[in-house]
Amino acid sequence: MSIDNQTSPEQDWLSTALGMYLQSKEQELFDEAVANIFGFNAVQIGLLDIDLLRNSRIPYAYRADVNAGLLRCDSTRLPFLSNSIDLLVMPHGLDFSKYAHETLREAERVLVPEGYVIITGFNPFSSWGLKRFLLKRKGYPWRANFLTLLRIKDWLALLGLELVTTRMACYSPPFTSPKWLQKFRFMDKIAGKWCPMMGGVYFLVAQKRVVNMRLIKPKWKKSKLKAQLATAPRQTSQKQSQNSIHPDEIVKNDGE
Template identity: 30%
Template sequence: MLKPALSESTAKAPISWQQLAHGEWLRQQVCHVMAPFSDRIFGYHMARVGHLAKAVDLPDIRVKHQFSVAPQGQVDVRAEPTQWPFAEHALDAILQVGQLEFERDPHQFLRELTHSLIADGYLLYVGFNPLSPALLTGFWPSHLRQAPWSGRYFTKARIRDWLSLLNFEVVEHGYFAPTLLIEKLDPPDRGLQSLFKLLPKCGAMYYIVARKREYPLTLVKARKQSKARIATLPVANRTGDELC
């Protein structure tokens, strides 16, 4: 049974990659996996949600104004992700990395992202994978209050369900970064590359590339069929609505 998404209390999201075990390696993994999609994104405004997203290098994104958003710290805009100060349809793209896991109300968090995106705008989502063996290392007493284990994990399938309810179309998704998040392991993915090829779900992180869709209320095909039916009716049998 899934636990409720709404939480009474939350932990603080990391303010730098250095707070995570092998943080710089993880940051490079995010840059690598997001690079193939970055050249699709263009426009005027892009928000990077959280401190981790702020440090992700994506030089191929063709967006003139990119800015970081977080509740605290050295960012361009200080705001709660569940109470954004941005107007509807104001952003062309949003990059979110490891922030949802530390939100009290993740549903409201995603709704705010949805409202601020333009139609066909991109959401680049990166989260921590609860199906990864790295989750087990979080049970060590010294790790319980450290990021990312101090946050809450949501599966990729659950996030995809939430996004589908918000009229997002998932374009690409996958797992990456096979590691146990143990600092003593060098390299971080030692012994896990072969396992990752057989079981991709063991990656410590996952990504979702989604586009916001706004479908018309009346399908074009249905309207054509309606007009064809009206044309076959005698004029005396047509109602005022059908003649409009």
């Protein structure tokens, strides 16, 4: 949360009926997704009024934003080493980035191989996108980029991020009146079934893939020795012991 006395436009909007509607829908999606991702380090960038990592099993979680959070940074310059983050959640991170492609490129840089990034954004081909057009991109959150899902998928492919899951949410028209918003909540079930791509918000999970990388897994199954094949210990002749090579010398020679 911000330490400033004055609330930000983001906080003011999130406290409205429409803002709380969006929070509830996105919280459900994140809670389900992060529970099945494992690792050591997780980072949430933006929308810090919602704890989107509360259901994560990753032990070390950080929160970052431009003007709030434990870490204050720009999304195009994250203060993390390359290949160091297992899970990166970016709620509307591309929507409010001046350089959205660079933000996504930076996300790819900090992710470990096989790490995950979760992104939400406003869908321009929805009633939410129509309201943005009518309001001429004035006010929060209507000044956001509203990038198309097709463009995001193209960027992910170029950066070597494989799309794992795509979902939509917030099918109710973006009414400011709590009464009208509640009346149209039924559309989350109806429109979600018959017009799944018309949701006001898209939710996607992508995984960082590394070409020619092969994970080495331990061999848990050991060969069973038959009793009749077991041999008795024997003494090694002095000549053989002199000609044998100690394991330490193998490591040393390999190191040289």
